[in-house]
Amino acid sequence: MILPAVPSGAYCYEHRNESRQSRTISSTTSSGASRATAEVQIVALSNHKGGSGKTTTTVNLAAAFAETGLRVLVVDLDPQGSATEWLGGRESAIGLVEFSEGGVGVSKLVVPTTASGVHLVPTSPSLIPRGDASRNATGLGIVRGLARLPDYWDLILIDTAPTLDYLSLAPLVASNHVIIPVEGHALALPGVTSVIASIKRARRHINPHLELLGIVACRVNKTGHSREVVTQLRSQFGAVVLEHSVRDAIRIAEAPALQLPITAYAPTSPVAADYRSVATELLVRLGDLSS
Numbered sequence: 001m002i003l004p005a006v007p008s009g010a011y012c013y014e015h016r017n018e019s020r021q022s023r024t025i026s027s028t029t030s031s032g033a034s035r036a037t038a039e040v041q042i043v044a045l046s047n048h049k050g051g052s053g054k055t056t057t058t059v060n061l062a063a064a065f066a067e068t069g070l071r072v073l074v075v076d077l078d079p080q081g082s083a084t085e086w087l088g089g090r091e092s093a094i095g096l097v098e099f100s101e102g103g104v105g106v107s108k109l110v111v112p113t114t115a116s117g118v119h120l121v122p123t124s125p126s127l128i129p130r131g132d133a134s135r136n137a138t139g140l141g142i143v144r145g146l147a148r149l150p151d152y153w154d155l156i157l158i159d160t161a162p163t164l165d166y167l168s169l170a171p172l173v174a175s176n177h178v179i180i181p182v183e184g185h186a187l188a189l190p191g192v193t194s195v196i197a198s199i200k201r202a203r204r205h206i207n208p209h210l211e212l213l214g215i216v217a218c219r220v221n222k223t224g225h226s227r228e229v230v231t232q233l234r235s236q237f238g239a240v241v242l243e244h245s246v247r248d249a250i251r252i253a254e255a256p257a258l259q260l261p262i263t264a265y266a267p268t269s270p271v272a273a274d275y276r277s278v279a280t281e282l283l284v285r286l287g288d289l290s291s
């Protein structure tokens, strides 16, 4: 079976074994300039608040990163499976938990998607423990499964569940970075504080290298309220809030039904440009983090 999104052939990711630490990401920005970041990056998109734009940002950022030539893997760690559906996948019996136990090849775990250059680990029923399995064991399986992924991809983006349990903790244990998508609404601000507290706890107890890569304001509209929220985000959290934000746009709400990222569904739309700008800004930050 050929993976159409990857030019170099079928399941070539099975054969790559370079060390994550030694790989270099290079990509081309919209201006054509070449840019390098340090190493393969695992990035969790986290916000315990439901409906904050995690899935939308994961899918569309993945596509925007892939447009620059990066190899991107989306991992759907939400049992709701919204990222899986959006990218044209289906819930799979083989998930990270099964993969972590060995004996299952990565070709059974990873599928191609409708987004060029983007692969997917679909959501799986085993993300929710059944029978004797405990939540801790499932969380550990997720972490081990992520660690077993081959070093084929440049960026691994994890779409997380809106919970405060093993499903939101495991990605913080396994990632290098966190992006917090936040809706441009005042009610969204406490959610950011909660994720930052979780990041600090994860850093203190288990993953000292975890970094907050950026806070991305999503669904920002022209109302004074929305702009005031962005101002408040900047005054409360400072420069970690990205310069670029994502506008509220009906095209985004339409795209999942067509199972296409916004960069393919409405490639010349202003909101597609927003996601490209956010991707470019994040790549600069990844480069800065490497220096």
Ligand SMILES: Nc1ncnc2c1ncn2[C@@H]1O[C@H](COP(=O)(O)OP(=O)(O)OP(=O)(O)O)[C@@H](O)[C@H]1O
Pocket (backbone or CB within 6 Å): 047, 049, 050, 051, 052, 053, 054, 055, 056, 057, 078, 080, 082, 160, 161, 162, 218, 219, 220, 246, 247, 248, 249, 250, 252, 253, 271
């Ligand atoms: N820029 C945008 N413009 C318009 N609608 C948007 C935008 N971003 C997100 N939405 C809409 O907001 C809703 C929530 O977005 P999304 O599903 O990405 O949030 P989420 O954080 O993943 O939610 P959950 O916590 O349930 O997983 C969706 O209906 C989505 O279509």
Ligand SMILES: [Mg+2]
Pocket (backbone or CB within 6 Å): 054, 055, 056, 078, 082, 159, 160
């Ligand atoms: Mg979601």
